[in-house]
Amino acid sequence: MxxxxxxxxxxxxxxxxxxxxxxxxxxxxxxxxxxxxxxxxxxxxxxxxxxxxxxxxxxxxxxxxxxxxxxxxxxxxxxxxxxxxxxxxxxxxxxxxxxxxxxxxxxxxxxxxxxxxxxxxxxxxxxxxxxxxxxxxxxxxxxxxxxxxxxxxxxxxxxxxxxxxxxxxxxxxxxxxxxxxxxxxxxxxxxxxxGVYQLRKDIEEFLEKKGKDLLLARHMAEKKSYAVGIIAGALVAVAAEAFIPGSAVYITATQAVAIGSLYYLYKGQILPKTAAIAILPTFLSQTVGSNLFLVVKSFLPPTGIVDAAAAGVAVVITLAMLATVNSILSEGGKLEQEELLQSKFKTYHKQAKTLFKDLALTDINDFQSLTGIVTKFLS
Structure with a gap:
């Protein structure tokens, strides 16, 4: 009807x-x-x-x-x-x-x-x-x-x-x-x-006052589960890409795709890849040292220990980045808000570094493990 x-x-x-x-x-x-x-x-x-x-x-x-x-x-x-x-x-x-x-x-x-x-x-x-x-x-x-x-x-x-x-x-x-x-x-x-009239009347009043909020909360909770999957998938990808020569290019592409996926999830619109990539410098300017390390490392031959360190750095930066995007979009904000992006990213980056400090490489290569980690991180 x-x-x-x-x-x-x-x-x-x-x-x-x-x-x-x-x-x-x-x-x-x-x-x-x-x-x-x-x-x-x-x-x-x-x-x-x-x-x-x-x-x-x-x-x-x-x-x-x-x-x-x-x-x-x-x-x-x-x-x-x-x-x-x-x-x-x-x-x-x-x-x-x-x-x-x-x-x-x-x-x-x-x-x-x-x-x-x-x-x-x-x-x-x-x-x-x-x-x-x-x-x-x-x-x-x-x-x-x-x-x-x-x-x-x-x-x-x-x-x-x-x-x-x-x-x-x-x-x-x-x-x-x-x-x-x-x-x-x-x-x-x-x-x-x-006695049914009063019961019916009070249920109707409940629907009018709280019904929309309940449906919205459930709708957002459902979207959150999809967002967790998008973010966890991106983390697994960048962790693996850190071992590939020229990894910086692959990692950047993965981050841009994940941002576009989150944008579509919450806005129902396609974010052009160029627009997603244009957002990245806003985050990367906050982690100059880490990003310089990833860029330099991407031109070096595989070395094992250095690659593992690069994987950890890539995962931390990507998690902070995507958590920031998820937070802003889920609250109805816009990705053009540069100061808000930088502020939230600083907070998430600090939390992500603490979170992954003691995790083994196997943890950041396993989708199921990362799904649980991301769920707790976003809550």
Whole structure:
């Protein structure tokens, strides 16, 4: 749909606009904002989803399956609400981990909003399950569903139950809800939906205020993993090139290509090779002695010890250079900012020299080792 989940919510709210579509092929959850409905079997999660989506009884059956028998939802049920938001009906977290499929592992890594559903009298053991969910996401709405079971008692009883849940779960707010009537065998003449409006409203406000930031953070984290690969690959290349006669030319070319790759990663545009090479003097002016050594060495025949030293120098300079470029581009900066480039490069160069001081040549020739090193260096 053309309207984004993150546009103004005004009169036409997000849940009013969505046209949820069940998807059998799991979408790339790293590129969507994911709302997970988590709770014990038969806690009414599927009915709650149908109520959140404001479906009628017939429409609801087409979305989240509802039944009186435990375990109707045995796997993840993924509903695409729009191009940016997925709502996921799931069994408990223990069941998710027990399945241990690629889809469920991906799901656990990418829960943005958790809707934790409980029912009945307070169960202190649920605190462990809630804490478990907190390990996967920071934003959680706790729901006490099926409040209709307290209808025949004094109205104060429900308040007492809610307060007990708050105490046992150590939460400040609980949403009391009822989403009754979605079971295909229900004899209720009409639906009994209570408390869902406020939950829906608060989820919408969360999407509006924090949704963009969450997606951006995930997007940048994904780009960072690619950036690490680009940088580690360049370090392996320059370490090997240091042993080749005329190595300075090859090292410069590798650095320019890596800068161009990082530029494309963050900007989505191709940086001309001449533009990438034009940036190099900004860095090299900060390490005149080291670069002079590399240039002189590149015209000498292979000597073993000197070559190893040159490899170390090339790796240090290249790491500092590419870390600088990565930092500026990931923060939305421009590579034309010469003073910023020099300032960041000085800091990274000092850190890189310290980092590689005690590393063996085998460490800087191994891509996997360098990947771990670069990941920590950029964090």
């Amino acid at each position: 053309s309207v984004s989940a993150f546009d103004g919510l005004d009169d036409n709210s997000f849940f009013d606009r969505v046209k949820a579509k069940f998807t059998e092929k799991a979408p790339d959850l790293s590129k969507t904002l994911n709302i997970a409905i988590i709770g014990k079997v038969s806690s009414g999660k599927s009915s709650l989803i149908n109520a959140l989506l404001q479906h009628s009884r017939r429409q609801g059956l087409e979305m989240a399956k509802v039944g009186a028998i435990s375990g109707v939802t045995k796997d993840l049920t993924i509903l695409k609400l729009d191009e940016k938001v997925c709502l996921i009906d799931s069994p408990g977290l223990d069941d998710i981990r027990a399945e241990n499929s690629k889809v469920t592992r991906n799901f656990l890594k990418h829960i943005d909003v958790g809707v934790f559903v409980v029912t009945g009298s307070s169960d202190a053991s649920q605190k462990k399950n809630l804490d478990d969910l907190r390990k996967h996401c920071d934003s959680i709405f706790v729901v006490l569903n099926k409040i209709d079971e307290w209808d025949d008692l004094d109205s104060t009883v429900l308040d007492e139950v809610i307060n007990q849940w708050k105490n046992d779960l150590k939460v400040d707010k609980i949403y009391p809800t009822c989403a009754k009537g979605y079971d295909p065998k229900s004899r209720l003449p009409k639906m009994d939906i209570r």
